[in-house]
Each structure stands twice: as structure tokens, then as C-alpha cells.
Amino acid sequence: xxxxxxxxxxxxxxxxxxxxxxxxxxxxxxxxxxxxxxxxxxxxxxxxxxxxxxxxxxxxxxxxxxxxxxxxxxxxxxxxxxxxxxxxxxxxxxxxxxxxxxxxxxxxxxxxxxxxxxxx
Amino acid sequence: xxxxxxxxxxxxxxxxxxxxxxxxxxxxxxxxxxxxxxxxxxxxxxxxxxxxxxxxxxxxxxxxxxxxxxxxxxxxxxxxxxxxxxxxxxxxxxxxxxxxxxxxxxxxxxxxxxxxxxxxxxxxxxxxxxxxxxxxxxxxxxxxxxxxxxxxxxxxx
Numbered sequence: 001x002x003x004x005x006x007x008x009x010x011x012x013x014x015x016x017x018x019x020x021x022x023x024x025x026x027x028x029x030x031x032x033x034x035x036x037x038x039x040x041x042x043x044x045x046x047x048x049x050x051x052x053x054x055x056x057x058x059x060x061x062x063x064x065x066x067x068x069x070x071x072x073x074x075x076x077x078x079x080x081x082x083x084x085x086x087x088x089x090x091x092x093x094x095x096x097x098x099x100x101x102x103x104x105x106x107x108x109x110x111x112x113x114x115x116x117x118x119x120x
Numbered sequence: 121x122x123x124x125x126x127x128x129x130x131x132x133x134x135x136x137x138x139x140x141x142x143x144x145x146x147x148x149x150x151x152x153x154x155x156x157x158x159x160x161x162x163x164x165x166x167x168x169x170x171x172x173x174x175x176x177x178x179x180x181x182x183x184x185x186x187x188x189x190x191x192x193x194x195x196x197x198x199x200x201x202x203x204x205x206x207x208x209x210x211x212x213x214x215x216x217x218x219x220x221x222x223x224x225x226x227x228x229x230x231x232x233x234x235x236x237x238x239x240x241x242x243x244x245x246x247x248x249x250x251x252x253x254x255x256x257x258x259x260x261x262x263x264x265x266x267x268x269x270x271x272x273x274x275x276x277x
Contacts, residue, residue: 009197010201010202011154011157011158011161012154012157012158012160012194012195012197012198013195013198015158015161015162015164015165015166016161016194016195017193018163018165019164019168019187019191020191021167021181022168023168023184023187038241043199045264054202083198083202085271085273086269090275093277095277098277099276099277100274100276100277101274101275101277102273102274102275102277103270103271103272103273103274104195104199104271104272105192105196105199105271105272106192106195106272107188107192107194107272108187108188108191108192109188110272110274112277114274117276118276
């Protein structure tokens with residue numbers, strides 16, 4: 001079981017990600033944007049962070065960049081979960097330090113298998 | 121000449137008000153639809169929790185599959201909200217600056233306006249949505265097929 005932080009400004013998406021990952025036995029915390037996610041990440045250590053890209057206050061790519069600056073998140077899997085699928089945006093995510101890029105809508109089983117894969 | 125200028129100003133002002141009203145209606149509709157979607161998500165969470173102690177078997181597997189289908193389907197609400205938010209923002213900007221941008225209503229002006237709006241759209245999907253909205257028969261654009269292929273995909277770097 002892993003401790004996962006799911007970051008999305010959409011309440012329904014936060015619920016769905018939490019539902020999908022909780023059913024796999026993971027403990028899931030949720031944050032509404034990059035700023036809140038950073039606060040949570042400073043208070044506790046997460047094993048995986050899954051974040052949307054377009055969010056108010058701080059977007060997902062900036063969040064990944066900020067997390068990678070912290071020594072305790074240098075090697076933690078950081079996954080982007082977004083509707084955006086352009087090569088340019090993916091490259092931006094990769095350069096920021098993201099571990100992977102998942103395009104919405106996600107399949108719950110597939111999300112779980114990806115999380116399992118990045119954890120091993 | 122004066123009457124023509126006054127008429128143009130009137131049409132510009134009307135367009136600005138219409139754009140603002142449309143933006144407000146969109147914002148209202150988005151707010152209205154958020155609560156039912158969240159309620160649906162909560163109901164799914166409760167269903168999932170309720171299923172945990174249930175006896176395993178074919179019925180349990182079928183329910184799990186149904187839950188997964190609900191999770192996938194409900195995500196389209198989020199996507200719709202994102203696209204509506206882009207439209208709302210565009211309308212708000214139109215309402216903010218109706219006169220300088222809308223002076224003149226010839227075909228060339230309209231094309232200039234469309235080009236200016238298109239530049240403001242960051243995401244590819246938003247661009248395609250915009251195309252669908254402003255041009256009839258825009259369904260089936262090559263980009264739409266590309267995006268449909270990308271949906272649900274995953275890539276580890």
C-alpha cells in the first residue's frame with residue numbers, strides 16, 4: 001500500500017482518482033492545486049504524486065519542478081494526469097521531472113497498474 | 121454618416137453585452153452542474169466501500185466493472201467543464217474589449233477576430249472545439265481523431 005497525493009482542481013476528478021486508487025488499497029490524499037499540494041508534501045512524505053496540468057495558483061508542471069527541487073522528492077514518482085496530449089506539453093513535463101504522462105479519461109485498472117509499476 | 125457610426129456603436133455595445141451575458145450563463149451552468157457530478161462521485165465512493173465486504177464472485181466482478189465504467193464516464197464532465205471554461209474566458213475577454221476588436225463587421229474583420237481568438241487558445245483540444253463551434257461541418261477534423269487516439273493513453277518517461 002502506498003501513500004498517494006492526487007492533485008486536481010476539479011472536485012469530481014479528485015473523487016474519481018481517489019476512488020480508483022483507494023480500491024487498490026492505497027491511501028490517498030487530495031489537493032486542489034499546486035500550492036496546496038506543496039504544503040501537503042512538506043508536511044508528509046508521499047510515495048507517488050499524481051497531478052493535473054492546468055490548475056489555478058500553480059499548475060502541474062510548476063508543481064513537479066518545485067517538488068524535484070526538494071531532496072525528499074527527487075526520486076518519488078510524479079505522474080501527470082491531464083486532458084492535454086500534445087508532444088510539446090509532454091516534453092515540458094518531462095523536462096520538469098515528471099515520471100510519466102497519462103491522458104484523461106483514465107481507466108481505473110490502468111491507473112492502478114501504472115502506479116504499481118512506478119512503485120516497483 | 122453619423123447615423124451609421126451610431127448604429128455601429130450600438131451593434132458593438134449589443135455584442136459586448138451579449139458576450140458578457142453568455143459568459144455569465146456559462147458560469148452559472150457550470151456551477152450548477154458541479155454539485156450533481158460531485159454527488160455522483162460520492163455515491164460511487166459509497167458504493168465501492170459497500171462492496172468491499174460483499175462475497176466475491178461473478179456479481180462482485182460485474183459490479184466492479186460497472187464502477188470502473190462509471191469512473192471513466194464521469195470524467196467527461198470534467199473535460200466539458202474545462203472546455204466551457206475556455207469559452208467563458210473568451211467571451212469575458214470579448215465583453216471586456218468589444219469596441220476596438222469589433223469595429224467593422226466585414227468578412228475580413230471576422231477572420232481577423234477568429235485568428236486573434238485562436239491565438240489565445242493554448243490547448244489543441246480547445247482549438248478544435250473552437251473550430252467546431254465557429255464553423256459548421258467541422259466535425260471529423262484530423263486533430264479530433266488524433267486526440268481521440270490519445271485519450272486514456274499513458275507514457276512513462
